[in-house]
Amino acid sequence: MENLADTLLADKSKTIEGWGIDADPNNNPTYPMKHYTGADHQRLAYERSKQQMPREEILHSNERPGITRVFGTSSPPSGLSGHLRRYAFRFSEGSSAHWLTLLMADRVNVVEGLLDDLRHGHVPNLFKEHGWSAEWRYNRPGVIRKVAVGAVIATAVVTLLMLRSKRRKSQVL
Amino acid sequence: MLAMNYRGPYRVRADRNRPDPEILHPRDAIVRVTRSCICGSDLHLYHGLVPDTRVGMTFGHEFTGVVVELGSEVTNLHVGDHVLVPFNIACGTCPFCQQELYGNCHESNPEATAVGGIFGYSHTAGGYDGGQAEYVRVPYADIGPTVIPPGMDLDDAALLTDVTPTGYQAAEMGGIQKGDTVVVFGAGPIGLMAARCSWLFGAGRVIIIDHIDYRLEFAKQYAQCEAYNFVKDMDDPVVFIKKTTDFFGADVCIDAVGCEASGSALQTITGRKLMLQAGSATALQWAINSVKKGGIVSIVGVYGPTWNLVPIGNVVNKGITIRANQASVKRLLPRLIEHVMAGRLNPKGLITHRVPLEEVADAYHIFSAKRDNCIKPMLIPNQAPVAA
Ligand SMILES: NC(=O)c1ccc[n+]([C@@H]2O[C@H](COP(=O)([O-])OP(=O)(O)OC[C@H]3O[C@@H](n4cnc5c(N)ncnc54)[C@H](O)[C@@H]3O)[C@@H](O)[C@H]2O)c1
Numbered sequence: 221m222e223n224l225a226d227t228l229l230a231d232k233s234k235t236i237e238g239w240g241i242d243a244d245p246n247n248n249p250t251y252p253m254k255h256y257t258g259a260d261h262q263r264l265a266y267e268r269s270k271q272q273m274p275r276e277e278i279l280h281s282n283e284r285p286g287i288t289r290v291f292g293t294s295s296p297p298s299g300l301s302g303h304l305r306r307y308a309f310r311f312s313e314g315s316s317a318h319w320l321t322l323l324m325a326d327r328v329n330v331v332e333g334l335l336d337d338l339r340h341g342h343v344p345n346l347f348k349e350h351g352w353s354a355e356w357r358y359n360r361p362g363v364i365r366k367v368a369v370g371a372v373i374a375t376a377v378v379t380l381l382m383l384r385s386k387r388r389k390s391q392v393l
Numbered sequence: 394m395l396a397m398n399y400r401g402p403y404r405v406r407a408d409r410n411r412p413d414p415e416i417l418h419p420r421d422a423i424v425r426v427t428r429s430c431i432c433g434s435d436l437h438l439y440h441g442l443v444p445d446t447r448v449g450m451t452f453g454h455e456f457t458g459v460v461v462e463l464g465s466e467v468t469n470l471h472v473g474d475h476v477l478v479p480f481n482i483a484c485g486t487c488p489f490c491q492q493e494l495y496g497n498c499h500e501s502n503p504e505a506t507a508v509g510g511i512f513g514y515s516h517t518a519g520g521y522d523g524g525q526a527e528y529v530r531v532p533y534a535d536i537g538p539t540v541i542p543p544g545m546d547l548d549d550a551a552l553l554t555d556v557t558p559t560g561y562q563a564a565e566m567g568g569i570q571k572g573d574t575v576v577v578f579g580a581g582p583i584g585l586m587a588a589r590c591s592w593l594f595g596a597g598r599v600i601i602i603d604h605i606d607y608r609l610e611f612a613k614q615y616a617q618c619e620a621y622n623f624v625k626d627m628d629d630p631v632v633f634i635k636k637t638t639d640f641f642g643a644d645v646c647i648d649a650v651g652c653e654a655s656g657s658a659l660q661t662i663t664g665r666k667l668m669l670q671a672g673s674a675t676a677l678q679w680a681i682n683s684v685k686k687g688g689i690v691s692i693v694g695v696y697g698p699t700w701n702l703v704p705i706g707n708v709v710n711k712g713i714t715i716r717a718n719q720a721s722v723k724r725l726l727p728r729l730i731e732h733v734m735a736g737r738l739n740p741k742g743l744i745t746h747r748v749p750l751e752e753v754a755d756a757y758h759i760f761s762a763k764r765d766n767c768i769k770p771m772l773i774p775n776q777a778p779v780a781a
């Protein structure tokens with residue numbers, strides 16, 4: 221393929237002294253990952269597919285003119301997390317407001333997910349969902365240690381609280 | 394259908410009543426999944442580190458399957474074809490695809506311009522439900538899916554969708570010259586494959602660094618390389634690498650760890666606990682500091698979209714070239730199929746766990762917590778055949 225960049229710039233050399241005389245196609249560390257053809261200079265004027273029709277709300281980055289020709293349709297924005305996600309997409313991909321708001325939405329979404337499960341009469345099996353049965357199978361001493369440490373800490377805290385409340389009572393007396 | 398369902402950080406389940414995927418575009422295909430792996434990249438999702446990971450999504454970007462339905466514009470595939478599906482969703486006609494940057498397609502991800510569409514990889518990568526399911530929708534099916542060559546092991550085929558090309562590209566981006574010393578950070582599936590592939594490019598010495606002993610032992614066998622534990626074998630990995638290269642620095646360093654690196658309290662606390670940066674950049678920091686002047690750092694480890702603490706001043710002063718990308722699977726497939734069929738690469742040797750899709754939660758936990766000497770877990774749906 222003829223180098224598009226060269227064609228587009230053919231007459232620069234007529235007006236700019238020395239235009240392109242030091243250009244070197246080997247001066248390109250993207251090779252061999254990128255097979256440079258100059259197609260970048262087409263910008264967005266490339267051949268595109270038919271548009272997939274959105275059936276649900278699809279958010280798009282404000283760094284592009286609209287949605288892409290195809291897109292995923294998993295979990296459309298909804299509820300409070302959906303509001304947060306819509307808000308996040310007002311900001312560019314270069315801003316922390318975009319990404320941190322999305323992370324916040326993700327955390328809110330977890331609570332929504334729990335409520336949604338319950339609403340559908342499904343009590344999630346948290347033990348199973350965390351893969352704790354595998355933990356019990358492959359790291360039994362670790363689990364026992366964790367439970368033991370937990371129990372010791374809990375006992376210590378309870379004892380401390382009891383002692384304190386006793387002391388406070390004796391002060392009152 | 395049965396599919397993996399993300400419920401929140403460290404919480405996933407296999408759900409029976411997920412809706413079957415449909416053809417939504419003339420270039421779509423529906424594929425019945427036969428093999429589907431869990432990737433180190435999925436762990437970033439599983440740990441809640443990737444923004445816009447929505448509850449209810451199905452993960453999975455490393456899968457093989459049988460074509461069961463085709464959109465009207467897909468003419469190069471047939472119903473019944475057994476295909477491996479590259480993790481990148483690529484249109485084939487945008488300037489990036491035209492120039493074989495299939496991991497950077499401009500027409501597959503509305504949500505972000507900085508990353509191409511990826512199956513089952515949050516809405517930041519396009520919002521596609523992935524292949525840890527019985528069925529999956531495959532967009533641009535005329536570009537990505539490749540019919541599994543006769544005689545190829547199905548497990549090898551599944552690992553050609555990501556791990557093999559990513560490890561290979563990590564070595565390729567290193568610009569390895571014959572005799573070079575290559576240091577690979579991370580002895581997960583990606584680092585192991587990168588170390589193995591470094592030999593194909595003529596490395597003179599390959600060193601892999603991790604802190605998990607069973608993985609280092611595995612590396613010595615699998616990649617025939619030196620393997621060191623950055624906690625037990627050294628005080629400071631950078632000084633260790635300098636010393637072992639005659640105080641010159643490695644010729645090439647590869648970051649196959651990404652944003653969940655351990656080894657530096659500052660990086661771990663700011664990156665993984667407080668999330669003040671896009672994960673911890675410990676391995677990248679070590680790579681930059683231990684490569685020689687004028688050396689190359691190749692990054693395939695995944696980082697978040699915000700920012701990371703890296704010694705960029707040293708990049709300038711040492712004249713380092715950084716090369717990085719999501720692997721371009723389709724570009725590399727022809728060469729890698731040759732390597733696998735010739736027995737030069739053995740991807741399936743990485744698989745340590747074969748787990749029914751029903752037990753997806755256990756599989757995630759085992760891989761995430763590095764239990765039972767896990768290197769690479771593979772999920773197998775019930776009806777899947779034993780061979781291709
Ligand atoms: N660019 C791509 O196309 C692409 C494709 C697939 C995976 N990835 C990324 O590659 C990375 C590795 O994937 P994986 O499947 O091998 O994951 P993994 O989690 O199995 O392996 C990561 C390894 O790094 C080790 N490690 C942690 N901190 C380290 C440090 N400071 N120095 C050296 N090693 C350290 C861990 O112990 C672990 O063994 C992930 O970030 C993943 O997202 C990128």
Ligand SMILES: [Zn+2]
Nearest residue numbers: 432434455555
């Ligand atoms: Zn992967």
Ligand SMILES: [Zn+2]
Nearest residue numbers: 484487490498
């Ligand atoms: Zn494209």
